Amino acid sequence: MVRLKSEDINRLKKILQENKSILFLCHHNADPDAIGAAIALKYLAKVLNKSEDKTLVISADSISKLSKNILEEIGEEVEVVQYPKLLDVVFFVDTSNLNQVKVDTQELKSSTLVVIDHHKKTELSELCTLSIVDEGATSTCEIVSQIFREMGIYPPRDIRIALLCGILYDTKHLKLAREETFQIIAWLIRGINFQRILSLLTQEMDESKRMAHLKACSRMELREVGGYIVALSHVSSFEASCAKTIVSIGADVAFVVAVRKREGEIRVSGRCRKSLARKVHMGELMEEVARRLGGEGGGHREAAGLNARYDKSRSKEEVIREVLDLCYEIFKEKVVENSGS
Numbered sequence: 001m002v003r004l005k006s007e008d009i010n011r012l013k014k015i016l017q018e019n020k021s022i023l024f025l026c027h028h029n030a031d032p033d034a035i036g037a038a039i040a041l042k043y044l045a046k047v048l049n050k051s052e053d054k055t056l057v058i059s060a061d062s063i064s065k066l067s068k069n070i071l072e073e074i075g076e077e078v079e080v081v082q083y084p085k086l087l088d089v090v091f092f093v094d095t096s097n098l099n100q101v102k103v104d105t106q107e108l109k110s111s112t113l114v115v116i117d118h119h120k121k122t123e124l125s126e127l128c129t130l131s132i133v134d135e136g137a138t139s140t141c142e143i144v145s146q147i148f149r150e151m152g153i154y155p156p157r158d159i160r161i162a163l164l165c166g167i168l169y170d171t172k173h174l175k176l177a178r179e180e181t182f183q184i185i186a187w188l189i190r191g192i193n194f195q196r197i198l199s200l201l202t203q204e205m206d207e208s209k210r211m212a213h214l215k216a217c218s219r220m221e222l223r224e225v226g227g228y229i230v231a232l233s234h235v236s237s238f239e240a241s242c243a244k245t246i247v248s249i250g251a252d253v254a255f256v257v258a259v260r261k262r263e264g265e266i267r268v269s270g271r272c273r274k275s276l277a278r279k280v281h282m283g284e285l286m287e288e289v290a291r292r293l294g295g296e297g298g299g300h301r302e303a304a305g306l307n308a309r310y311d312k313s314r315s316k317e318e319v320i321r322e323v324l325d326l327c328y329e330i331f332k333e334k335v336v337e338n339s340g341s
């Protein structure tokens, strides 16, 4: 079961009942899990607060293609904007870190903050009045579905479609599902065609993404440490997808850097095989690399990332080299640290 404290459920209910101006904020490039959970939470706010003049807004600085499919299917709207207007209550949905959103952090101080997420807890939780974070849950949609169950509210079909899409997406079409994931799905799916959900989550890969994968592979450098194959590469975008692809074709761990000159930003994505994730936590590793780069990072055991500022006076090549070396060095430290255990 998703571990929800009844005290947290009651506090959530109270926040939704007592406020009529709520922003549901999704992370950058909001995926179906973030969007599904935000849509469902917005619905929950709508049913719990009966006042006529409510302002309930879902916002993200960008949303993924699949998320657009889902929004179109169920006729829901999301505000796509950077630095959204903050409302009395701000929910961080499927978001563990302030770096994953573009918000005015000063202005945040005057809102009541809530985080609902399944990533590793960060200091964002401490800023929030209410934090419902379960690292064991496979998706934020699984947590939100459980909230509905515990409140005794059965969501309408469109909301259940959105939640199912989020669960299916984050479990990689159920490959990562747990027993309780299936229980939640059985509860949600009444009258819904499962193949329809799968088709909403299917799309042709963009040419630009295919190109990024190919470039990441052709630029790849391989190193070995402790019997593990470490792949290092760089692209200008799709770094997460590239890292995932490199692991899928044979590396034990992949670090892919993207330096974005225009945004003045360095992004790194790290992925590793499941067997290696038992030894090295990529989220912790990325947190450590980020600390050295003066940025912020984190994530799951097998997949993690970081953002840091890019000093424009330095060449891109030099920065890429330095960041990849740093990832490799810290990975090596972690492997050596854990090899005795």
Ligand SMILES: [Mn+2]
Binding pocket: 033, 034, 094, 118, 138, 139, 140, 170
């Ligand atoms: Mn998620």
